[in-house]
Amino acid sequence: MISYSRVETAMYEAMKTAALKMPPDVLDVLQKAMKEESDPLAKMHLELSLQNAMFASEGKGLICGDTGFPLFFVKAGNRTEVEGGFGRLWDAARAAVAKATAESFLRPTMVDPLTRSNPGNNIFRGMPKVELSFEGEGNSLEIIAAPKGGGSEIFGTFYKMLFPSDGKTGIMKFIIECIKDGCYAGKICPPAIVGVGIGGTADLCMKLAKEAALLRTVGTHSSIPEIAEMETKLLSAIRESGIGPMGSKGINAVMALNIETAATHTAALPVAVNAQCLVGRRWKAIISGDDSKITYTGTL
Amino acid sequence: MSFIKCLQLPLRKEEAASLKLGEIVNVSGKIFTGRSRFHIRAIESNILPPIDFASVNCFFHVGPVMKKDGEEWKIVSIEPTSSIRFERYGADVIRKLNLRTIIGKTTMGRRTAEALRETGGVYLSKIGLCGNMLGTQVKKVHDVFFLEELGKTEACWVMEVENFGPFFVAIDSNGRSYFEDMNAEVSDRMKKVNEMLGIPSEYAYTKVNPD
Numbered sequence: 001m002i003s004y005s006r007v008e009t010a011m012y013e014a015m016k017t018a019a020l021k022m023p024p025d026v027l028d029v030l031q032k033a034m035k036e037e038s039d040p041l042a043k044m045h046l047e048l049s050l051q052n053a054m055f056a057s058e059g060k061g062l063i064c065g066d067t068g069f070p071l072f073f074v075k076a077g078n079r080t081e082v083e084g085g086f087g088r089l090w091d092a093a094r095a096a097v098a099k100a101t102a103e104s105f106l107r108p109t110m111v112d113p114l115t116r117s118n119p120g121n122n123i124f125r126g127m128p129k130v131e132l133s134f135e136g137e138g139n140s141l142e143i144i145a146a147p148k149g150g151g152s153e154i155f156g157t158f159y160k161m162l163f164p165s166d167g168k169t170g171i172m173k174f175i176i177e178c179i180k181d182g183c184y185a186g187k188i189c190p191p192a193i194v195g196v197g198i199g200g201t202a203d204l205c206m207k208l209a210k211e212a213a214l215l216r217t218v219g220t221h222s223s224i225p226e227i228a229e230m231e232t233k234l235l236s237a238i239r240e241s242g243i244g245p246m247g248s249k250g251i252n253a254v255m256a257l258n259i260e261t262a263a264t265h266t267a268a269l270p271v272a273v274n275a276q277c278l279v280g281r282r283w284k285a286i287i288s289g290d291d292s293k294i295t296y297t298g299t300l
Numbered sequence: 301m302s303f304i305k306c307l308q309l310p311l312r313k314e315e316a317a318s319l320k321l322g323e324i325v326n327v328s329g330k331i332f333t334g335r336s337r338f339h340i341r342a343i344e345s346n347i348l349p350p351i352d353f354a355s356v357n358c359f360f361h362v363g364p365v366m367k368k369d370g371e372e373w374k375i376v377s378i379e380p381t382s383s384i385r386f387e388r389y390g391a392d393v394i395r396k397l398n399l400r401t402i403i404g405k406t407t408m409g410r411r412t413a414e415a416l417r418e419t420g421g422v423y424l425s426k427i428g429l430c431g432n433m434l435g436t437q438v439k440k441v442h443d444v445f446f447l448e449e450l451g452k453t454e455a456c457w458v459m460e461v462e463n464f465g466p467f468f469v470a471i472d473s474n475g476r477s478y479f480e481d482m483n484a485e486v487s488d489r490m491k492k493v494n495e496m497l498g499i500p501s502e503y504a505y506t507k508v509n510p511d
Binding site for chain 2 (some may be wrong): 041048052055066171187
């Protein structure tokens with residue numbers, strides 16, 4: 001059985017590290033993009049972003065000052081047991097986020113949507129958000145902490161109910177329009193990871209888009225050939241738009257375009273887009289079900 | 301790195317007028333911070349901090365990450381926030397406080413650009429992620445207003461900065477906009493993007509409501 005205190009520690013460390021360290025796959029792609037850009041401002045956007053990340057990794061600040069929405073994606077196996085039950089994951093998430101906020105690794109950013117009052121610790125109705133899923137027969141617990149920045153969430157979230165007759169053409173048109181809108185003046189902080197959900201109900205569709213943006217290694221493609229082809233096609237087309245890093249003149253508006261699909265109604269074709277910004281913040285903790293040992297990694 | 305022009309705050313009208321779109325600059329002098337709550341309260345309720353806006357004339361759009369070290373406030377990170385969100389009140393705030401320098405992320409819209417043309421001011425946009433470096437260029441945190449009611453992120457901080465930047469000129473004192481110019485080019489290039497994807501120019505989504 002995994003002890004409650006280990007869960008809290010893992011959540012805190014993963015969230016803190018996500019705020020301080022850029023994932024290796026993201027870092028790699030940004031370095032390549034910097035070499036590719038020729039406009040001086042486009043290059044400088046990436047140069048300074050990488051320098052900023054280096055400062056953060058040395059303990060001199062944060063990868064981005066907007067630490068955004070505190071999100072946890074937790075995956076358990078069929079035999080995983082958590083002390084006190086799975087409901088305690090939410091207690092652990094709250095304790096971890098409160099601690100990380102008190103220590104200024106997270107900015108107090110979560111507020112009441114109407115009164116705008118700020119509790120000061122990022123803990124308020126529904127936040128931090130814990131997304132729990134089950135997979136396989138194992139007994140370990142996998143936690144991905146993702147402080148999701150405001151820019152990409154606020155300006156990079158779109159949903160449209162298309163219809164079967166709108167087809168692939170409609171889907172691609174919508175995705176391209178969303179990217180152009182989101183990238184204007186660097187709103188979503190390009191080069192972005194663009195997550196796309198196709199199918200499901202409205203909420204499932206958006207969940208697919210969010211997880212496509214946050215939980216897939218940059219540079220990988222869908223295992224479904226038809227979807228992988230769409231990803232590649234969209235990715236190379238958007239390079240011709242003239243949009244570069246932070247909305248400057250360049251080619252790297254999008255570093256990855258990830259599509260996930262789910263079954264949908266025979267009358268429907270829902271499409272959702274959710275962007276992740278250039279720093280792609282997320283860090284993973286795996287707690288062993290045998291000895292509660294925690295392993296941390298920036299690789300998914 | 302390209303040549304960086306150093307500007308003294310408060311920015312003089314002639315100096316602002318000499319700045320060109322896309323030009324890279326940094327600033328030295330006093331700045332104040334604010335976000336949505338500052339804008340809404342300043343215009344809807346006339347709530348303003350007791351600041352001499354003639355000398356503290358640079359409005360920095362940011363929610364800094366602050367840490368208290370004894371009696372002193374220290375900056376963890378000071379990453380500019382998306383200014384375009386403040387478009388509803390931006391122009392009114394600029395006119396009311398007679399501002400000549402705005403610093404933020406992204407850009408602002410037509411109404412704000414027009415207000416800047418009137419005050420002879422400019423809008424400067426951040427370059428990349430820069431909050432850690434900018435933090436080291438803040439020499440002193442002078443004051444903080446509205447901390448109790450708005451919290452650390454939305455409060456109004458007054459700071460002294462030195463060679464603060466770099467930023468680029470995204471709206472000049474004639475009201476011209478770097479991103480609006482660029483968007484025209486991008487819209488043109490989107491034709492090719494659509495072509496590559498086989499999206500006909502006359503393509504329309506299925507309509508289920510009348511016009």
